[in-house]
Amino acid sequence: MEKGSSGNCSVRRDILERSAAFCDRCIQVALTLTENGVCWEIGRQLTRSSGSVGANIEEAQGTTSRKDFAYRMSVALREARETRFWLRRIEMNRLLKPERLVDLLQESEEIVAILITIVRNAREGT
Numbered sequence: 001m002e003k004g005s006s007g008n009c010s011v012r013r014d015i016l017e018r019s020a021a022f023c024d025r026c027i028q029v030a031l032t033l034t035e036n037g038v039c040w041e042i043g044r045q046l047t048r049s050s051g052s053v054g055a056n057i058e059e060a061q062g063t064t065s066r067k068d069f070a071y072r073m074s075v076a077l078r079e080a081r082e083t084r085f086w087l088r089r090i091e092m093n094r095l096l097k098p099e100r101l102v103d104l105l106q107e108s109e110e111i112v113a114i115l116i117t118i119v120r121n122a123r124e125g126t
Helices: 006-032 037-060 066-092 098-124
Strands: none
Touching: 006 037, 006 066, 006 098, 037 066, 066 098
């Protein structure tokens, strides 16, 4: 895989670190949800999708073609969108106090935006 400019490596390192921290924060949110069947399932989905964001970004770093890199990053993007969905369910159903989710929802928006740009650039070959 072509590594491109050092700026691209910096962006990749940033999204790797951010996705790992994002997953850790989502895990902490899942751990604070009330212990009932609905919250357990939402927490499970949140943990799985947020973990998949970082796992797919990590896996993309080892790809050997631009096409495979774009594919892995697009999977990460889909998972980031799913994570945002579950965070919104927690918010809309008032499962946690809104102030507990504000920063995490903002981070989910930023990660989605970064991944959209990465996928677009990878597909365009820039």
